Amino acid sequence: MASKKILFFFPAFSSLEATAPLGILAVSTPLLRAGYDVRIVDSTITPGFRKRVLAELEDALCLAISLVTGPMIRETVLIAREAKKLYPDKPVILGGWHPSLLPDQTLAEEAVDVVVSGQGEDAMLEVVDRIAAGESLEGVEGVGYKRGGELVFNPPRAMRPLAEMPPKAYELADFDAYQRVTGKRWAMYTSSLACPYDCAFCTNAAVYKRAWNALPAEQAVEEMAGLGERYGLDLLWVVDDNFLVDLDRAVAIGEGLARRGVRHEWSVQATTNLVGRLSVEQLKTLRRGGLTQICHGAESASAKVLDLMNKDFQKLETIHTAAEKCLAAGIRPSFNIIFGFPGEGEAERRETVRFITDVCRRYPGAEFWTNIFTPYPGSPVLPRAVECGVELPTTFEGWADFFPRYTSLPWLEGRAHRRVQTMRDYLRIAFDRKPIAADQRPSWRRTLDRAISVPAQWRLDHDFYGLPAELWLKNVVKRRASSASKPVVDAQQLESEPATP
Ligand code: B12
Ligand code: SF4
Numbered sequence: 075m076a077s078k079k080i081l082f083f084f085p086a087f088s089s090l091e092a093t094a095p096l097g098i099l100a101v102s103t104p105l106l107r108a109g110y111d112v113r114i115v116d117s118t119i120t121p122g123f124r125k126r127v128l129a130e131l132e133d134a135l136c137l138a139i140s141l142v143t144g145p146m147i148r149e150t151v152l153i154a155r156e157a158k159k160l161y162p163d164k165p166v167i168l169g170g171w172h173p174s175l176l177p178d179q180t181l182a183e184e185a186v187d188v189v190v191s192g193q194g195e196d197a198m199l200e201v202v203d204r205i206a207a208g209e210s211l212e213g214v215e216g217v218g219y220k221r222g223g224e225l226v227f228n229p230p231r232a233m234r235p236l237a238e239m240p241p242k243a244y245e246l247a248d249f250d251a252y253q254r255v256t257g258k259r260w261a262m263y264t265s266s267l268a269c270p271y272d273c274a275f276c277t278n279a280a281v282y283k284r285a286w287n288a289l290p291a292e293q294a295v296e297e298m299a300g301l302g303e304r305y306g307l308d309l310l311w312v313v314d315d316n317f318l319v320d321l322d323r324a325v326a327i328g329e330g331l332a333r334r335g336v337r338h339e340w341s342v343q344a345t346t347n348l349v350g351r352l353s354v355e356q357l358k359t360l361r362r363g364g365l366t367q368i369c370h371g372a373e374s375a376s377a378k379v380l381d382l383m384n385k386d387f388q389k390l391e392t393i394h395t396a397a398e399k400c401l402a403a404g405i406r407p408s409f410n411i412i413f414g415f416p417g418e419g420e421a422e423r424r425e426t427v428r429f430i431t432d433v434c435r436r437y438p439g440a441e442f443w444t445n446i447f448t449p450y451p452g453s454p455v456l457p458r459a460v461e462c463g464v465e466l467p468t469t470f471e472g473w474a475d476f477f478p479r480y481t482s483l484p485w486l487e488g489r490a491h492r493r494v495q496t497m498r499d500y501l502r503i504a505f506d507r508k509p510i511a512a513d514q515r516p517s518w519r520r521t522l523d524r525a526i527s528v529p530a531q532w533r534l535d536h537d538f539y540g541l542p543a544e545l546w547l548k549n550v551v552k553r554r555a556s557s558a559s560k561p562v563v564d565a566q567q568l569e570s571e572p573a574t575p
Contacts, residue, residue: 082098102243104195119248135205192230242264265298265312281452295326321356346370346392349400367408367508408507431531444501446498462483497534
């Protein structure tokens, strides 16, 4: 009889924002309901994860991996190849954003047998049932597979509204282990899917077709309150792409959670134009319900660049309004910035840096996170980026180095790239920011950080980044501190930059 054990692997994503992988929890529920035994090995919390995966795989039916474009591909390739070498007959199944956006190139990797594009709840169950029955994957919608040496792609699977989806299997998550890594007990949650906008750098429309759909407020309240109580969470990060599309629903969620007297905090991602449409009173209602942070994709302060990004729905003044209103309601406003978008020059970059320093000074408590533009497959700007000289990887493995923290672009490389990276480092230390992971710095380090923020701000004001002594000092201190306190895992972990909403 075929094994009922399904093994999932979640590769390290080079961030300290470790918590239960929501995509895997989502596809696990239908499997559990159908009687399968689901195991998850998350590289970030599993010492010796390679050995563990291979040992668990011995009596499993298949190996399934969830990933997005970038560094996760490194461990995906490593584990998939080792698994195929040891157990050539056990199928390796890949799902998540990267396989959804580039199914053909992903399936072309020798160690990959099946790719699932888009929502995986129904597709994964069908795939596993077929494998268990020894049947072909012919006709399973949204799935690509190998027949002999040939790559076969079935028709796409229609998206189902979130409200029709089963609850995610949070009970499979080892929250204690994530807490040990991040110092915080937190989880992710989805109350809506998709976003009505179509920013040029974003892949959302390619997967969700801009069809925003959401859970009713009452269901979201029940689930959010329940998760907090059941797992004793400090924080629930609502990872909706744009939480505020339906303002009435959002306020109703705030009211419901306030009535339930929830004790945990929660944060959301939303666009500045929508935050601007809420009154301070409405934001205060959300605050009473536990909302402590809104992350906005500000992206740039140059009207020219915002236009190129297709962000006509976001006027610059809405960034000020969002900061002001959030702070008046006791909510921390966070803003993401993208440097190096095609068409952004030195002048536009300066404009953005001046804007950031101005907002941070006018609205103490507002924070900015920056990235370098990364042309993702499926994003509307991709053809333009290619025209401008970006060379796209031709193999699955090649995408491992596609990462906004260090992307080098034909129009931003060498000295110019180093300068932007140094400027980003100074932005990081010039103003306070609060990452998801708990702040475990001792008080002397906080004092030191406050002291070096003064010359950092001066440098940003004067656009001067030569002889970066403060960065050198900060790195020495950080290296010493982290070698003393690093958790014992063999996953690669770097400093975090949150995703852009
Ligand atoms: C939360 C999040 C993060 C968190 C992850 C925290 C964690 N512990 O997992 C953090 C902050 C670390 C993060 C970082 C980054 N992120 Co991010 N992130 C998200 C976000 C907002 C939600 C992801 C999520 O959990 N969704 C809910 C679950 C249920 O959905 P799902 O994962 O898509 O899963 C479904 C399907 O994909 C599929 N599925 C998923 N896995 C599997 C596995 C199998 C086997 C199967 C069959 C199916 C399947 O079925 C699921 C249910 O339908 C998405 C946006 C979004 N709308 O999804 C961006 C998103 C995934 N991130 C993105 C990016 C670009 C990044 C960063 C590069 C950002 C940065 N500036 O550094 C980094 C990269 C980190 C890395 N991996 O290398 C892009 C990815 C684009 C791409 N081509 O891959 C997205 C899509 C945002 C966007 N719209 O552009 N991110
Ligand atoms: S970047 Fe944010 S606002 Fe723009 S399309 Fe993507 S999810 Fe929507």
